[in-house]
Amino acid sequence: MDNTSLKAKPPLGGYRKTFGDTTLQEMTGLAIIAIATSNGGAVKVPGRDHNQLAVSANDPLDAPAPGTSNVIHQDQIAIRLLSLRQDLILAVFTAQNNRNAIEALRNKFGRTIPITDQSDAWVVLGLSGPLSESALERICSIDLHQDVFANGDLAQTRMEHISTILFRSGDEAFQIFAPRSYARSFLHAVETSIHNVR
Amino acid sequence: MIIDHPLLGPRDASEFTYLGDAALLDRPDTALLDFADGADGADRADGAAANAIRQFHDYLYLRDNIAGQTRELWFHEAGDGSWLVVTRDTVTHEIAKVEMARDVALAKKHNDEAK
Structure with a gap:
């Protein structure tokens, strides 16, 4: 057992997918x-x-x-x-x-x-690109217009019944935190929403 | 319905749960209650309010059912977990004022102590 070392496993295994110019990826190593x-x-x-x-x-x-x-x-x-x-x-x-x-x-x-x-308690999705705002506004009730929700702003809210933290990291870029146990359901919700606005 | 949270800005009502009338904040001082003594209105040597039990009964059970402006307690369950006192018109659903319940309670405590 001496040579055994533990390695943290990201909840979505480092998921990354592009939808045209929009990218959805798991943020790991945070x-x-x-x-x-x-x-x-x-x-x-x-x-x-x-x-x-x-x-x-x-x-x-x-x-x-x-x-x-x-x-x-x-x-x-x-x-x-x-x-x-x-x-x-x-x-x-x-x-x-x-x-x-x-x-x-x-x-x-x-x-x-x-x-x-709380590093391993959250799954963090990074969403960037032209579809990110329209995809997110379908699944959360926060006003995402940049005049109101500016770069660096965040909101603790709910998306598809999942408690999340939504953070605007750029003009067309967001990071979304959800409880780790919701990782796959949450990814499904965001992916589906991107498909719906394509 | 949108509730304008004092710290976080406008949030959809679906993020909140409703508890009831903000009169719940005005709980009578239980130190003055002696539930073993059912003698309402009797002279009390220990300093308890003569109508203490009645006060607590009214606090627990009696609510006005107002068609107009009410003060209500709302809990920001899907957000920051804060309690709010929302002044709302039950006829028009217009919200006149939103305060942090904490601030309301502390202001009341401050006033009571100043008396």
Whole structure:
């Protein structure tokens, strides 16, 4: 058993498919870390006592407001911070040099901030190309127009009854996070929707 | 119906579940209740409100059925898991105001303490 090493298996085996100029692919090799910021990204809110703290857009720690994201850099690592709600941020980065990335998060949010590794809990689909917006708008109720849902914005919502996080990574590019156990059903939903708008 | 979430912007009502009247936030202080004592209105030496049981009964069971503006609790189940207080007209379905229930509850606590 000495020579045995464990290798993570992506939920869809590294799926990739093109539909004309539109590409749907599984994003693999991502580290996904949940950060509970309830006492970390703290600001004083008028009319509240010191114990009533909340993360807000003018947070001194520069945590993104709910529904938006930003990127922090440290030691050539780019960490995307996706703010899901007032007290929960997902940090997403390429899984390498993870210790340095965790250190960067601790430097930003404090040594005692609760962080949870969720890397293998999600399946992430990357959808890019001219059909991506029209395919997604058929299966989610979020207004995807770029004036409203801009690059870097995200929404925690539901698609085909599956709880998802939808992130706009570019003009015609999205990343969609779904629970790993839904991987195949979720892929089927997105594939079907692309077929329907072709 | 679209609910304009104070933090996340407009979201479809299908992302939410409805609980009921926002009066549920105004739970009488259970510290003042003594359910063993059924004597409603009797003089109490321990500081309990004389009508404590009635207050709790009313809180649990009595609701106005308004044709017009109501304040309701909605839960953002498919989104960020927040509770909202939605001021909605039951005749027109027009939504006048959406607040975080947390803010409403904290403001109430703040007011009560200031009294």
